[in-house]
Amino acid sequence: EVQLVESGGGLVQPGGSLRLSCEASGFTFRSQYLSWVRQAPGKGLEWVANIYPDGRETYYADSVRGRFTISRDNAKNSLFLQMNSLRAEDTALYFCARELIVGPAEYFQNWGQGTLVIVSS
């Protein structure tokens, strides 16, 4: 069974930093494309970043580029999101997602339950 378990969320002041983690099991982690997707309270879904299996290619939403860094440790089946210069608008539930690759297309096949980040003074 595929499992994705996020951790590391919490309350942080504007301008602060936080590192999210996602521990994965039930699939061959090192061969999977992975993403972070967030959802502000009561709002819709917003893709944040993704990373290719070997970690060499990463992509970001415009709203986080230059502030957030996605990374992975294939030896530990773990995905990370380093979030710097946090803003109030980064407040959201952050989901880790395993992607489904269909030809050149990518979709979000499996999701964790999310970790809540609150940016407030």
Next chain:
Amino acid sequence: DIVLMQSPGTLSLSPGERATLSCRASQSVRNNYLAWYQQKPGQAPRLLIYGASSRATGIPDRFSASGSGTDFTLTISRLEPEDFAVYYCQEYGSSLVFTFGPGTKVDIK
């Protein structure tokens, strides 16, 4: 960047009825790389449809989808009590970014 619009915002129906949800893109969706997700309160989203019309693993056949270019539709043939949820469409674009629509809430009439 592409913008996805979903309508209606809320759809109020009774169990057993047919639900038709729309997702319209501001420009043509590349190769129909479009997905639909279901999200229930307090839960993570679940992939229903990918490639505009292919059901994901384990998705009941009362869920179907169609469309191409800029207009896409998700149909639930007969609503079951567990189908009342929010539905999002999502596009995978040529600039290797993902865009979600704002969602359609299907609630009980």
